[in-house]
Amino acid sequence: MKKDETIHDYYMNVLDIANSFDLLGEKLSDEKLVRKILRSLPKRFDMMVTSIEEAQDISSMQVDELIGSLQNFELVVDNITEKKGKGIAFATNTANEEAHGDIVDDENLSKNLVSLGRQFNSILKQVNRRSKGNGQNSRFNIDKQQSKAKNDRTNEKNNQYKGVQCHECEGYGHIRIKCATFLKK
Numbered sequence: 001m002k003k004d005e006t007i008h009d010y011y012m013n014v015l016d017i018a019n020s021f022d023l024l025g026e027k028l029s030d031e032k033l034v035r036k037i038l039r040s041l042p043k044r045f046d047m048m049v050t051s052i053e054e055a056q057d058i059s060s061m062q063v064d065e066l067i068g069s070l071q072n073f074e075l076v077v078d079n080i081t082e083k084k085g086k087g088i089a090f091a092t093n094t095a096n097e098e099a100h101g102d103i104v105d106d107e108n109l110s111k112n113l114v115s116l117g118r119q120f121n122s123i124l125k126q127v128n129r130r131s132k133g134n135g136q137n138s139r140f141n142i143d144k145q146q147s148k149a150k151n152d153r154t155n156e157k158n159n160q161y162k163g164v165q166c167h168e169c170e171g172y173g174h175i176r177i178k179c180a181t182f183l184k185k
Contacts, residue, residue, distance in 0.1 A: 001040050001041055001042055002042075003042050003044075006074065007067060007070045007071045007074050008071065008107065010037075011037075011067050014033065014036075014037060018033060030061070030062055030063050031058065031059050031060075031061070033063050034058055034061050034062075034063055034066050035058060037063070037066060037067075037070075038052065038053070038058070038066070041070070044077065045070065045073065045074075048069070048070065048073045052066070052069065075111070075114055079118075166179045166182075168181050168182045169181045169182075
């Protein structure tokens with residue numbers, strides 16, 4: 001892989017070579033392709049290659065899975081090195097752009113979608129952090145409300161089992177005719 005080449009371009013070259021091998025009668029297995037790709041990456045991918053070799057079983061790894069991981073790493077590294085304040089961008093298709101080819105448009109669209117997803121995730125993390133600051137108080141209030149509701153239900157059940165309720169004094173165990181308050185009147 002060349003130093004200025006993207007993972008996508010390199011992957012297309014590897015697929016061409018693999019297809020050429022197929023035409024010549026030798027099928028390259030996914031394991032062999034994965035190992036060849038990892039071996040031929042430039043130094044900027046050394047950290048990623050090491051982590052993939054340590055964390056995953058290369059013998060069962062699919063080429064598409066590896067390329068996806070490498071493209072993700074490439075986008076992260078590019079974003080860190082550029083340090084541009086990218087806004088949310090949407091790709092448009094016009095008659096002139098369609099004449100130049102769909103591959104360029106697909107790459108731009110992919111980059112824009114990845115950027116949009118990252119910005120969404122960062123905003124979501126900020127919202128989660130803010131809610132965690134107030135979360136303990138709201139959690140306490142929710143627990144308090146739940147325990148109050150449970151106590152209300154318990155009191156209602158206890159009141160049902162106390163017997164008859166007097167409508168005069170609202171006491172339990174007697175009726176209005178036998179109520180001391182009613183008899184005093």
